[in-house]
Amino acid sequence: MENILNQISELYRQHAGTAPQEIVKLPQSGSDRMYFRVFGPDGGTFIATYNENIRENDTFLDFSRSLREKGCPVANVYCVDESGKTYLQEDFGDVSLLNKLEAHGHNDYVYSLFQKSLAKLAHLQIVGGQNINYDLCLTAREFGKQAILSDLLYFKYYFLDTLKYPYDKQKLIDDFEALSTYLTHTDNKHFMFRDFQSRNIMIRDEEVHFIDYQGGMRGALQYDVASLLWQAKAELPDDWKNSLLDFYIEEAGKHLSQKPDSYLFTAQYNGYVLIRLLQVLGAYGFRGLFERKAHFLTSIPLALKNLKWFIDNRRMGIAVPEFDKCLQFCVSTEVIDRFEPLRATEETPLVVTIHSFSFKKGIPGDPSDNGGGFVFDCRGILNPGRFEEYKPLTGRDKSVKDFLEQRTSMPDFLNSVFDIVDMTVTDYIKRGFSSLMVNFGCTGGQHRSVYAADALARHLKNKFGVRINLLHREQEAKNWQN
Incomplete structure (x- = not known):
């Protein structure tokens, strides 16, 4: 750690011509990247990132440059060290859209921030995406059939299979194939942020700014909208989800040569909502059940309740019977109760x-x-x-x-x-x-x-x-x- 701090200090010195006043490590999330807030002697702040995955750094740096050239609200990267492991970038502060939601609830002010986020998202995907070098994508150039199958299998291995539910493996794989083929056939493929959730939307001076888009690739517009509106911890009301989806379709239409067909767009959007919900459950299962990180386990009950509401109220327009049986089991009271921690009551003597x-x-x-x-x-x-x-x-x-x-x-x-x-x-x-x-x-x-x-x-x-x-x-x- 001492060596990393020295590298950051030297990088800041190269940029500012003086030593930093303080370097503070920020809490680490699910990735191996390490973030630090660097305080300058004049009161200014920067974010330093240390990441030994140089390929991931190269992708982030190139995506950032390309998106900024198209006027997207992403960070300005000021300098990179010779090793390619450390870089200094613009600081958007500590307040995310999720923080605003938690502080103010589901009021008109927060709704307007969601609208701003979706408007900027549409511009980033369609206009910003014109500049992206998809050869630099980390996993695949496109979120196509193989990528969708990969997310479904991620859910299967790291969540579904841990429940010990007896299902027909071949029939489930057949359903996965059918669903991934159905979702791949879309006319609207542009830049896909991949992890567009309220934690990755920072609010500074009442404007929205985006972080953590290095996992992006070419894909359907619906995926990112689903990621934001169906984030479990946001718990957006159903009328918000519906009206914000309509708002996004209007905004996307401003950047496309032809406005999307609302009915077809929504039908496929529901499929991507399901994919996103399952991908999140797979991630919680991997981080919580396999890596034993306790705070991911606490998120599982809320994610399952989110999935249950979707299954009970939305339709995808494609029959996947074996998959449906597995999903019904996942959202059963028996499974949700497995992950719901006991809560002490006033009568609990412990x-x-x-x-x-x-x-x-x-x-x-x-x-x-x-x-x-x-x-x-x-x-x-x-x-x-x-x-x-x-x-x-x-x-x-x-x-x-x-x-x-x-x-x-x-x-x-x-x-x-x-x-x-x-x-x-x-x-x-x-x-x-x-x-x-x-x-x-x-x-x-x-x-x-x-x-x-x-x-x-x-x-x-x-x-x-x-x-x-x-x-x-x-x-x-x-x-x-x-």
């Missing part, structure tokens, strides 16, 4: 006691009659206390948190802890148990164990709504002495 402590002073005793609980050893994680600037601080200070999140294996450690503790909390809620103890120890009970204890307390509160008794033993003792 209290989870969480300690941070120093191994030098012994493991905390258990005041209940259970004889103890989990003890997690944080000493295998790089200790911030080895560095002078962190010695007087604790795991609750921002700089220590940043260190643990960005420069150590703490995130992976906690993902494993969450998996183990979640199983026990679920079982204890079901069985009406009243006490569970979880202890995090490190050398001094100051940095790593404090951070981990706070993280688990926050996780259990958010996921289960269970009562928490949190105690940082060594810090409490130090405060009492002082």
Whole structure:
């Protein structure tokens, strides 16, 4: 990490002629790319990206240049280092369309931002797409039959097959073939953003800006619209989905030689809605069930409810009977309940006691009659206390948190802890148990164990709504002495 920060600092120096004031790592999402906000001495900010996948970087940089030349609202890239792994680009801020939706709800202001996004999308796809070099696409030049089949199989392997549902494999593959052929036959193929969702639409000065389009390719206009309007976390009302689709068709017509036939466009749009919903479920399954990233698992119930509403209310215009049976099982109450975490109620007796402590002073005793609980050893994680600037601080200070999140294996450690503790909390809620103890120890009970204890307390509160008794033993003792 130190080497990456040095590369970013040198790149900024080349661009601005001076050293940056501060470099802050931003939270990482599903990809391996690492993002940093670079603060200049004059108060200006930039986004630095580090990515060892040079081919992906080349695609993003070329797409960005091509789209900007056509007036699309994408980032200006200022400079790239010699290795091709790090580049400095325009900062659109921290506020996404999803943030606006969460802050304001489904009101007229947010609706207008969705309209702006769709208008800019139509321009990017049709006008911006004229400039794109499709030879640089990362997976395929076109979202055609093979790409659609790939998304369907992604859903099959990483979600459907994990449910252990008995289906006729050959009939399902036949249905996949039929559906992918049906969706491929469209007249409107232009640049497809591929991951056009409200998280990738940034709002700055009340204007919309787009990020994360490096996975783009040539494809149907409907796919990106489906991605935005059917994003599970957005939970857009049905009347919004319908009116915004009509709005988009009008906007697309302004850039096409012939306005799309609304009926045919909508019929195929429904097919792409299904493909997008399944692709998202496949991604949640891969990240959550295979990579064991807990926050992806929490998104599955909402995605399934979104899929259920679609199946109950929309039609694609093509018969796929075996596939329909599989989908009906996926959205059954039995399956949704599998992924829906238990929530504590006012009558739930369980209290989870969480300690941070120093191994030098012994493991905390258990005041209940259970004889103890989990003890997690944080000493295998790089200790911030080895560095002078962190010695007087604790795991609750921002700089220590940043260190643990960005420069150590703490995130992976906690993902494993969450998996183990979640199983026990679920079982204890079901069985009406009243006490569970979880202890995090490190050398001094100051940095790593404090951070981990706070993280688990926050996780259990958010996921289960269970009562928490949190105690940082060594810090409490130090405060009492002082």
